[in-house]
Amino acid sequence: ELLGVRYPIIQTGMGWVSGATLTAATAEAGGFGILASATMTLEELAQAIAKVKARTTAPFGVNLLPNQADLAKRIALLVQESIPVASFAGAPSAAVVQELNDAGITSIVTVGAKRHAEKMVGIGVSALIAQGGEGGGHTGSIPTSLLLPQVVDACAGTGVPVIGAGGFYDGRGLVAALAYGADGIAMGTRFLLSAESQVPANVKELYLKSALTATVVTEAIDGAPQRVIRTDMIDALEKSPAVLRFPKAAMNALRFSRESKTSLLALLKTGREMKSAQDLTWAQVALAANAPMMTKASMVDGRPEVGILPTGQVVGAIGSLPPVAEILETIIAEAAATLVSLR
């Protein structure tokens, strides 16, 4: 395994969810944990890295936003702290990948289509996570059963390993991923629903009672397709005409600023940074700020009635909150038994 861990299982970077506690638990238990830094300031990221290191000597990674204004400073921090892996949900530029390669940092990018995979391999990315449409948060339309073999084909002969994501929760799935040609699996929802996850208990309960059909992919939150649990809030957002979503998002931003005690200045600053970096319209900025703010309302403040609940469809197959070590060991034991049964 490229990442130098015991088990070929990655815990993905989930905004407001995969902080130091969960990441350290995953790393210490033999998986590869990833800190979500998009929802942290640079200072908070430095503190989180220190906190993980205080709890484990095992390697772990950091998830970065490809267009974050202070990306160079964050990469410098990873170099300084000898963090071996930087992961991206969206496509990083060739220059960023080059910078990471030069610094000896392994880059992992999540892709949802074969052509994205080919492009990322072309700019020198170290490894890919192929996330099928059943995956959580921002996601594509091609399911794991089709995406994973296609991305493996795209990487054939390049030496770039592929990790399967979307719909994985047990050892049978791990072996299925290996059969498709993957080198391991990445999971988000399964780790969100662990004992060590810091998500409020009332929110975890909402996830646990959700069925396989309880999720929806919507563009109403920030304009990009995102899989969340279907709630009254989502229905209301989807019913809003597109032209009304900008003022609604702006009002949400103000409301969350007040309700979540995030200063409006900090919020606007994030918006400005995103705007300068990505050349978005202000309407897009307001919408883009919507997703992390609405995720925070659920995941940090425990107020799902005013927030969103990003999730993989796999939520319907998960009914308990075991410790991370138990999750990993159960999957590995089941995978071993599955491999024996295939002989």
Add this chain to the structure above:
Amino acid sequence: ELLGVRYPIIQTGMGWVSGATLTAATAEAGGFGILASATMTLEELAQAIAKVKARTTAPFGVNLLPNQADLAKRIALLVQESIPVASFAGAPSAAVVQELNDAGITSIVTVGAKRHAEKMVGIGVSALIAQGGEGGGHTGSIPTSLLLPQVVDACAGTGVPVIGAGGFYDGRGLVAALAYGADGIAMGTRFLLSAESQVPANVKELYLKSALTATVVTEAIDGAPQRVIRTDMIDALEKSPAVLRFPKAAMNALRFSRESKTSLLALLKTGREMKSAQDLTWAQVALAANAPMMTKASMVDGRPEVGILPTGQVVGAIGSLPPVAEILETIIAEAAATLVSLR
């Protein structure tokens, strides 16, 4: 294998597509072929069975509509002809399953959710096909990666074998299905796009050039979610307000009657039979008649501009029209190599 065939691969019953030629080719090549009888009269079914038997001594099955008016006669025909398997896309009644069991005919039912699987096992069905949402034609919303292990769990300890369907096209997928606990795979689109498939060449070309993102699940054809290639016709249907779809469907029925040389009497007869059997409204009958008629326009008449193109999302991973024997042998060889690589 319950079905007594060389390879654990089923060619599903596809209306207007899996006739005698394709079914015989599959059976002769070592797979398990299924004749689609819903789009045949009883007499046509008898002729198709005779035609398959003239071409191969291998076993094959017949797909039945659970509520067809002459279902008893069709089952009697299967008994008389020693057909070993009856398959159903929709749920048969407990009485029908009992009748098949008493006659020694293996019943196979396609399910799209765990609770459907539990219900079918409860009424004594012999085997299940778990079709993930990426599958073609009428389909559910749970992808193969989640549905297949859930249905396997539902059948644990019952001795009822589970066949995976939806997204399968190669040997890696076959091994993945086995890892999830399935006993084999079923494929439709892969066989539709074979040399022996009798679908007109211009229609096969449309399928071959379709991408993984070219399909859509729509309820606009007959009120039930159905995966088809997104065409101008589908966009037009989806834009029609629901209240306008009944007269449109009725007009379509009349038009297809004229264009496809199907007598209006035959069409109305099918409608009446469906109505008496299922207690549908006439509007529902007109809509239900829409799907087979619009499929016929493409698959038999070669006129996709006035028809529909049912397909699995897998169509985007398929780029050629090999003979059925080559399809099966390639999958088996690749599966064997995959199993070796997992050791």
